[in-house]
Amino acid sequence: MDKVTVLAQYLPPDAAPLIGRWIDYFKCEFKISRNRGTKFGDYRAPHLGKGHRISVNFDLNPYAFLVTTVHEFAHLHTWNEHKHKAKPHGTEWKNNFKKMMQPFFEKEVFPPDVKQAITSYLNNPAASSCSDLTLYRSLRKYDAPKESVHTVEKLPLKALFKLKDGRIFRKEEKLRKRYKCVEISTKRIYLFSPVAEVEVMPEA
Ligand SMILES: [Zn+2]
Incomplete structure (x- = not known):
């Protein structure tokens, strides 16, 4: 199966082609991973002959999957630009996250409440990975209800x-x-x- 078809099973379908292009453009090994409980996704910088690696938990709802994917790609892009000189969730990362979120806002892939929560998260200088409760809650709302x-x-x-x-x-x-x-x-x-x-x- 081609990459975009696979991605469309996890992402809002309109978001899949662009993520597919990012994977190629940044030469990133992108893995859909099992649930790791403590984190939604992970970025690893090139090391010992391995290139960029991103993994995202398979069981996130499409909006949470997309936000996590963009979060990790913002780490990749920040690493390309600054290597070790930028802090993991510092200004450089934050600006890249904002910038890389834009195309998905333009395509209107998010419901209004999620868009609102992401926007206020992006404008909150203290925000980091998953610690923003408003963002987390508004993303959680779209989880499929657990059976019985x-x-x-x-x-x-x-x-x-x-x-x-x-x-x-x-x-x-x-x-x-x-x-x-x-x-x-x-x-x-x-x-x-x-x-x-x-x-x-x-x-x-
Ligand atoms: Zn992070």
Whole structure:
């Protein structure tokens, strides 16, 4: 399969051709990687005979995948211009990130709220990689909903739910900040955070 077709499965489709051209133009080894938990993407400068290398986690939604990809390409471009003289998320990187984001704004690949969050992120001098919560939250909103995972607060009263370890509970009333829930097998009462993620049981 050609590169742009593969990229279009991860990126907003209108963004794929340009990223494909960047990969060629910058002679970059671009890898779609497994989820590494602690980071969305990674850039490695040429070293010991290897060229530029970028990797981006496969499980990001298309907007987060694009923002991460542009973030890493801005590292590459900054390295080409300044080598070790520029700080990883310093002014030079930031200016390149802004500049390299422009074509995607012009193509209007982002929904308005994401565009807004990226713009304020770009204008915040303290912003660095993934530490901007507003940006992170607005990107997270576009993640596909997890299959049958719900939070305790969203369940109806008396609903049955299951934890990862297999134990089954029934949701009862709210006590102050938490929900009283009864473990079915032991009849013991537990208190659950409203945002605890649980699996919904089919109606008995
Ligand atoms: Zn970075």
